[in-house]
Amino acid sequence: MTQIFDLSGRVAIVTGGNGGIGLGMAEALVGAGCAVSIWGRNREKTEAAVSRLKATGGQVEGRTCDVTDPASIEAAFAATLAALGRVDGFFANAGVTGESKGPFVDRDFGEWQRLMTANVEGVARGFQLAARHMVARAKAGDPFGRLVATSSVASIEGAAYNEHYGASKGALNAFVRAIAVELARHGITANTILPGWIETDMTARALADEKFVKAVSPRIPVRRFGTPADFGGMAVFLMSRSSSYMTGQTLVIDGGYSIF
Template sequence: MSDLFDLTGRVVLAAGANSGIGLGFLMGCAKQGADVVVWGRRGDRNEQALEQLREAGAGRTHHEVVDVADEAAVIAAFKSTVETMGRVDCLFANAGYSQVAPSFPDMTSEMYHALMDVNLHGAFYTLREATRHMRDRAQAGDPGGSIVVCGSLSIFHGIKGMEHYAGAKGALAAMVKGLAVEMGEYNVRVNMIAPGFIMTEMTSGSDKAQQIIERFSAITPLKRPGYPSDIEGPGAYLASDASKFHTGDILVVDGGRTVKSL
């Protein structure tokens, strides 16, 4: 019996993937036998992530040290990835960071542009290289692929001091819809995952970790915050043939927080 989620022989690349949500996405794919590629800014952390992914069942593994805000570095890293792995079947554009300004009137231009350089422009460079690769492969007779972008609940809710972060994620949500239309002729699906609050190493290791857990448990119908492991299933789904007719969508993974009115 064939397994809709089987990723054996598929190459899945995730940017910003040596921890947190990006690593969770790749873990889900590794458990389905995928070949995995980690992009991150620290080589030692990338290697540690690859070890975890191999233990989870990944096939071939590879990593690139890359800062997605550097256009030339993204182009070089994608080229190196394809030369090493032969192809990329699924891309998860996840590299980014969050930041809270004191208020919008007090947000500096430096703060705004620094975040946009990574969260929006870095995603653009990454998506452009992936779409070029998948388009060219399709035109050579090998169509298909999946592109996934990491979104945020800030697309749907206003958050004081995070207008720049929400602006980047909102722009990417619009870009996903356009890419779904444009890349459809190549049988390439394009979707977004919008996670709720996810406990990462940074938040779970802080002095306020218990406070954070209690706060987000109280406002989430499933009564807990999210964890990187909660991205494993959506990751495997969107990378695999299980989602072969699913494109142009924002998949919300938030424990029901968005639908709770009070």
């Protein structure tokens, strides 16, 4: 039965894979036999993550990449392709949150631009490079591709004081649905994962606030915050042939937060 999740011979890129949810995904992918290229802005952090995964016997490499820089994305993709020979999956996990969570009426629209550039355009550029490669392979008789974007439950709830972040992730959901329809004929699926409150560096400040934790914890039916490991199984499933008939979906992983 485990053979349906065997990723031997597959290659995946995980942006923001040097920590948090991305690293949780990368660990599970490597454990299932997938070769993984971790992309991150912090070289030292990326090297540490690569060393950690290589210690498990996996085939892993790292690339320094800033997803807000088109040239950086193109260089990282070309280098990954040259090193690993192919790209079967692209997990666009890198993203940013709002630096200012004040009232919308006082919002500096430079913040909107920053979020849209990283959370939408950065994903689109990476997916475009991966899709070109996957479509070419499909036309050559090797139809297979997996595009997975990390969105947020902020894209489906009323994210007060955080409307710019919610808007960027909502745009990401719509973008992925559109390319899912367009690319399906080539054996390529595209889906988004919507995390709730997860224990990562990005949420550390909020989760260190006792008042916030007391307010949010009762709203999570499973009665705990999520961890990066909670995303590993989904990553393996989406990367495998078992998910071939599922595309264009927004998959919520939040312990029931958004429905309670």
